[in-house]
Amino acid sequence: MEISNAQIAEIVKKILADIDGDGVAVGKDVPVGVSNRHIHLNKADLETLFGEGYELTPFKDLSQPGQYACKELLTIIGPSLRPIENVRVLGPLRNKSQVEISKTDSYVLKVKPPVRESGNLTGSAGITIIGPKGVVSLAEGCIIANRHIHMSPSDAMKFNVKDGDFVIVDVAGTRRTRWYDVQVRVHPDFRLEMHVDTDDANATGIGNGCKVQIVKE
Numbered sequence: 001m002e003i004s005n006a007q008i009a010e011i012v013k014k015i016l017a018d019i020d021g022d023g024v025a026v027g028k029d030v031p032v033g034v035s036n037r038h039i040h041l042n043k044a045d046l047e048t049l050f051g052e053g054y055e056l057t058p059f060k061d062l063s064q065p066g067q068y069a070c071k072e073l074l075t076i077i078g079p080s081l082r083p084i085e086n087v088r089v090l091g092p093l094r095n096k097s098q099v100e101i102s103k104t105d106s107y108v109l110k111v112k113p114p115v116r117e118s119g120n121l122t123g124s125a126g127i128t129i130i131g132p133k134g135v136v137s138l139a140e141g142c143i144i145a146n147r148h149i150h151m152s153p154s155d156a157m158k159f160n161v162k163d164g165d166f167v168i169v170d171v172a173g174t175r176r177t178r179w180y181d182v183q184v185r186v187h188p189d190f191r192l193e194m195h196v197d198t199d200d201a202n203a204t205g206i207g208n209g210c211k212v213q214i215v216k217e
Contacts, residue, residue: 028159029211030149030169033063033193034201037105039074039089039129040098049074049131056091064150065189066092075130076101078109083130094119099127099142102199106144116143117183145197148183149214150190159214162186169194170215174205178215 047054050072057071072089076099084105098121106113106125113125120143127142128135149167156162163186169179182194194212201207 029213030192030194032201032206032208032210032212033195034206034208035100035145035195035197037076037084037087037099037101037198038069039076039087039100040094040096041089042095042097043093045097045129045136046093048134048136049129051133054133056089056093058091059088062090063191063193065191068092076109077128077130078111080108080110082108082110084108096121097129097136097138097141099129099138100145100197101142102197103144104199111142113142113144115146117146117148117185118143145195146183147179147181147194147196147200148185149192149194150185150187151192152190153186153188155190155192156184156186159184161214167214170213171204171206172212173210175203177204179212 041049046056059069059071061068068091070089070091073086074089075083075085076087077083084101087099096119098118100118101109101111101113109127111125111127114123116124121141124140125142126137126139128137147169149169151159159167161167161184163184165184166181167184169182171177171179179200206212
């Protein structure tokens with residue numbers, strides 16, 4: 001079947017309607033995943049907390065391929081000596097142990113974690129992790145994860161962004177707002193999803209599966 005010039009023009013018109021003046025895709029839905037406080041462990045710290053030779057027990061797969069929640073739960077404690085219990089461990093193991101909490105959690109623990117990209121731990125807050133077999137005191141490793149969007153290279157092409165870019169996101173929750181400086185993270189294994197913590201989700205009235213949009217300022 002041949003496509004007429006009028007049909008081609010209509011297709012081009014539709015594509016252009018989805019692109020702003022800077023070539024950034026506008027109005028495209030991005031699903032949200034809300035991250036509760038959690039812990040990533042390296043092998044040495046895992047064995048200190050649970051015993052030599054211990055292996056993580058997968059509980060359920062997470063949205064990002066290869067990532068999973070574990071059955072293991074731990075307690076974290078800071079200078080306040082007020083523990084937060086039942087903090088879930090996420091797998092797989094990493095090179096460095098890391099604890100991700102919310103700002104609200106930091107008030108309970110009396111720690112001052114910086115807002116960081118996951119894995120950027122230099123100079124971050126210290127925290128203590130308590131397990132059934134031992135205790136790990138991290139001199140650094142506690143952060144508040146920055147708002148970020150996981151996407152594949154094909155998604156990045158659609159949104160006309162690249163790994164490491166920062167974008168603005170429109171949130172149409174019960175308390176509509178905009179989030180600035182949202183980091184884009186691009187990898188072939190990533191699935192399109194924006195990650196925020198419970199503080200952000202509660203403040204805007206959104207939850208897992210809600211949609212947000214990348215917009216032009």
